[in-house]
Amino acid sequence: QVQLVQSGAEVKKPGASVKVSCKASGYPFTAYYIHWVRQVPGQGLEWMGWINPNSGGTEYAEKFQGSVTMTGDTSISTVYMDLSRLRSDDTAIYYCARGPNWGGFDIWGQGTVVTVSS
């Protein structure tokens, strides 16, 4: 069964960092890019960036450059999204999603709720 399973909910203080994991199974891990998308409660979807698990290459949305780092560990088929210098408006659900080259994000993780509060 092809799936992405994310780590659990996090509560962080402003200024801290959070690291969310996304474990892939059921398909060749290095064959597909993984994207990260966030959704502020009650709002729409915002693309954050992608990682190529094969090469480790990344590309981030300009908004997140300098605050997000995406990494991967091929030995455990897992990618990570590290978001630093958290602010209250980073409170959101963070999703990882598989991005095949034929278009669209076809498999999504279940989402990780990150709450930033003092």
Place this chain on the structure above:
Amino acid sequence: EIVLTQSPGTLSLSPGDRVTLSCRASQSVGSRFLTWYQQKPGQAPRLLIYSTTNRATGIPDRFSGSGSGTDFTLTISRLEPEDFAVYYCQQYGGSPPYTFGQGTKLEIK
């Protein structure tokens, strides 16, 4: 950055209705790179349509996509109760960011 504008914001419809959702881009989007997602409360988005017209695996044929350039549509030929949800378009190609529209909510009348 390509801005996608979806209309209308909310639609109140009944099961059995036919509905067409609009997604307009601020600049031309290659047909290969326009996708549609469905999201229900408390769930992750689900891929419905990729490359403008192609249904994803397991998507019923009452869902169809069309369009080109800057104007794209998602049509649901006959609404089922499980279709009431939020629908997002996304452009996924060329230079990032891979932006989403703001969504159209289908609610039961």
